[in-house]
Amino acid sequence: MASAAEALLPAAHDAARPRPVLDRILGWLTRRSIIPLAALLIVVIGVGDLGTGIELPFTILYILPIALATWFRSRALGMWLSVLATSCIALSLVREGMSTVAIAWNVIGAAGLFLAASWGIDLLRAHVEREQALRRLAVDQLRHAERLNVIGTLAAGVAHELGTPLNVIAGCAELLAEDSSDERVHRRTRMILEQIAKVSAIIRHLLDFGHRNGVTRARVDLNAVATAATEMLQSTARKKDIAVVLELGDPVSVMGNAGELEQVLSNLIVNAIQAMERGVVHVAVLVQQRAGRRVACIEVADQGCGIAPADLSRIFDPFFTTKGVGEGTGLGLSVSYGIVQDHGGSIEVASEPGRGSRFTVVLPLLD
């Protein structure tokens, strides 16, 4: 699945998959080392030129543009300058009546030097770009996590502060009802209490997102969690002509809270079902490699409407929803994010509008 999500969360590990030999070379080939390297090559060519009896001005004539090309680290500029220099040298040498060996040496030397320089520059540029991309991704992730953390703290604070006044409102309504025999008073206080129950539910979710609700942890088998969540939602899926297919391998254990992890998974599966008209939701529990480390993963992949790239960076924000009014509170993914963060994990998203989305919950594996 094409990844419109690369701008978003994790995936840094993909770019960082181990390539030790190349990485060592690229690590050595830095912006600082490329210029001395080019200078060394130029000296070697110069010495060779002197050895083959070519006069110094000619050597300088073709070495200078190549050195400049290297300095400016531009492949196109380097190529044109090299061609120009090589042609000039070849022409002037022929006019001077130099030996064929000397001419060949100069032409090959100039071409070799150019190729070496552009190869080096190319590698260096790719390396720098990769590093910059990784850094940008890491900064984006940090910023995103930081934003969600601030929202979480704020949400938890607000939720906590609202608890007491809500309780007082509910209590007053109840006391009013107790003191009155008027049916209208009873009806209205009942409405107050119902609304307070709704607000309380939202507050509970906000607190879950802010993960200020310390819970007990134990060894959890993700296969059992996935089986429970999938079985629970089969009938919901069937109503929409959707099948939830579960793929399990060997037992995969993590340290966590089974109830919370099941909540995360059921959130993801419900979202997948809601994103589709019909088709299959794939749920898989597997062990994968992330940055050279084995991690436990639960994947939920749908063939639904996908997520617009503009929405990707906001899907974990509390109250952000693209569902219709009354269909979603916009807290499901926020709560899931909070829970997974609390478990030391992350949620990865890959989505292509019109094709579907794949959410992967990544958790530290318990060996």
Added chain:
Amino acid sequence: MQYSKSNRTRRLVIADDSAEMRWLVRSAIGNEFGEVVEAADGRELFWTLLRSEVTAKADDDVIVTDLVMPTYDGLDVLGAWRELYPDAPAILITAFPSDAVRRRARELGAVVLSKPFSTTALREVIREAGHGERR
């Protein structure tokens, strides 16, 4: 320990930093108790309890305390109080109790009541704690 005393002969100690919340608890069940005392923070609650110890009424106190309060929280005070009176009935009110809070409350023999609670639930819990066996 079994409590056989009626709440009429008992004292209700309400500790909460919200005056409205104290009012609510008092309004809901205060009339069942011989005396109702309020404390606005953990420190005040502790001194209220200590004073009752001097007047030898400590056994008669039913404590209803909020968890999060200035100076000392409800669990701090209950922890200190339990060392002196391991069986005094206590109810801990908290917005959304974590597992750790529930565990600690259980150790201290306090009943946890999470906000928002109904007055009916509050009355039941206080009556049970006052009359019944220590939890």
